[in-house]
Amino acid sequence: MVTELARSELRRASLGRPTALTIGVFDGVHRGHQIVLKHVVESARRHDLAAAAITFHPHPRQVLRPDLTTEYVTSLEDRLSLILETGLDGVATVSFTSDFSLTDAGDFVRMLVEEFQLARLIIGEDFALGRQRGGDPDTLKALGQQLGFEVEVIELLTSESTDKVSSTEIRIALAEGDVEQVGDLLGRRYSLHGPVVVGFKRGRSIGFPTANVAIGNDRSIPAPGVYATIAHLESGPVPSVTNIGMRPTFDDGGGLSIECHIMDFDDDIYGADLRVEFVQRLRGERKFDGIDALVEQIGKDRDAARDLLAGMSIGAQ
Numbered sequence: 001m002v003t004e005l006a007r008s009e010l011r012r013a014s015l016g017r018p019t020a021l022t023i024g025v026f027d028g029v030h031r032g033h034q035i036v037l038k039h040v041v042e043s044a045r046r047h048d049l050a051a052a053a054i055t056f057h058p059h060p061r062q063v064l065r066p067d068l069t070t071e072y073v074t075s076l077e078d079r080l081s082l083i084l085e086t087g088l089d090g091v092a093t094v095s096f097t098s099d100f101s102l103t104d105a106g107d108f109v110r111m112l113v114e115e116f117q118l119a120r121l122i123i124g125e126d127f128a129l130g131r132q133r134g135g136d137p138d139t140l141k142a143l144g145q146q147l148g149f150e151v152e153v154i155e156l157l158t159s160e161s162t163d164k165v166s167s168t169e170i171r172i173a174l175a176e177g178d179v180e181q182v183g184d185l186l187g188r189r190y191s192l193h194g195p196v197v198v199g200f201k202r203g204r205s206i207g208f209p210t211a212n213v214a215i216g217n218d219r220s221i222p223a224p225g226v227y228a229t230i231a232h233l234e235s236g237p238v239p240s241v242t243n244i245g246m247r248p249t250f251d252d253g254g255g256l257s258i259e260c261h262i263m264d265f266d267d268d269i270y271g272a273d274l275r276v277e278f279v280q281r282l283r284g285e286r287k288f289d290g291i292d293a294l295v296e297q298i299g300k301d302r303d304a305a306r307d308l309l310a311g312m313s314i315g316a317q
Contacts, residue, residue: 003099006108010115013092015052018119020044021112023054023129025167028073029082031187032124032157032165037086039154040122044089049119051088054112055079056096063096071220073170073186078193092116105135106143113147122152126164170220177223179278189230192219192258193275199257208298209266210243210259213274221258222278224285228305230314231262232275237314239263241305242276245285261298263306280308 020043026033037053044051062070074082076093083091094100108130112118121140129135135143141151156164165185173181174190182190192215199212211231215221224245231240242260260276282304288294 003097003103005097006094006100006103007111007115009094010054010092010111013052013090014116015050015090016117017050018117019050019052020047020120020122021052021054021116021118022122024056024127025059026053026055026079026083027059027167028170028186029079029086030073030165030167030170030185034086034187035157036122036124036154037083037088039152041087043120043122043152047120050090050117052090052092052116053083053088054092054094054116055083056094058096060096060101063098063101070218071171072218073167073174073190073220075216075219102131105130105139109135109140109143109149110147113149118147118149120150120152122154124156125153126156127153174220174222177225177227177281177284179222179227180280182222182278189277189279190222191232191275191277192221193232193273194258196269196272196274198270199259208261208295208302210261211269211274213258213260213276215258222281224256226282226285226301228279228282228308229260230277230279230309231260231265232277233262233265233269234272237277238265239306239309239314240276241282241302242278243285261302263302279312 020040022036022040024033040053041051057076059070059072061068080091080093109118121144123137123140125137127137137151137153144151170182170185173185179190192213194213194215196211197214199210222244227242227244229240229242230237240260240262242258244256244258246256258276260274282301286297288297
């Protein structure tokens with residue numbers, strides 16, 4: 001079963017010539033993903049092919065296991081941008097619907113040959129696609145012999161803590177607030193971005209104005225706490241300190257917030273898209289006895305973040 005929606009999406013994204021291709025969700029576009037994607041580029045150049053990737057959205061788990069919460073390390077827009085930064089000529093987003101989940105591996109790769117001019121398929125050694133994950137490397141190699149494309153299988157990148165670098169490992173590290181480990185796994189500092197929205201304006205009243213960053217409910221974010229961060233303004237990256245939490249000292253019931261205090265900056269940036277890059281967790285979330293104790297701690301947090309960031313080039317990864 002091949003959905004016409006998937007066929008039309010591939011047809012629109014086709015590069016119009018024989019293509020070296022890889023397939024996956026690529027949430028986070030972590031170091032393991034980057035190795036596969038760069039291998040696609042290298043293979044394409046060696047064989048005079050276009051280089052492309054196919055990513056699925058929403059995450060297959062969201063369709064196959066709707067009882068589980070699905071959180072993304074990166075937004076779809078950031079995912080596509082990061083994939084292209086590896087040097088690929090193009091990326092196609094295929095809608096993973098309940099109908100598409102029934103697609104047989106053989107039917108899908110036939111569609112790739114017909115609509116995307118698949119010539120070489122580059123995959124990891126644990127890769128599988130299609131209904132009930134029927135398209136494992138051996139099956140795909142057999143299909144390649146029938147349909148006229150080559151299959152390259154590359155080894156997985158491992159980390160010190162697990163058998164392989166994975167988006168799941170990144171989500172676990174985020175939930176623990178270990179943004180340094182997340183950065184190691186991603187190959188870059190973890191960041192999030194969103195529009196600056198109006199908050200309670202308490203920060204300004206106590207001498208520490210903050211930019212309240214709104215993000216989607218489907219994003220995987222660091223554990224509540226205070227972080228040394230880098231805020232990316234139109235003028236460039238600047239040091240900042242960011243609190244993620246529920247504001248327990250005020251107990252206002254306003255829900256989780258992401259509040260970024262940008263050092264030595266007090267311009268109105270409401271409505272602007274602000275990217276915040278996380279460098280290190282300074283402490284967990286705490287409830288203070290009163291405003292004075294909170295203000296004193298915020299000052300210490302700001303100074304700690306300033307000292308930490310002063311020792312690095314904040315524009316570099």
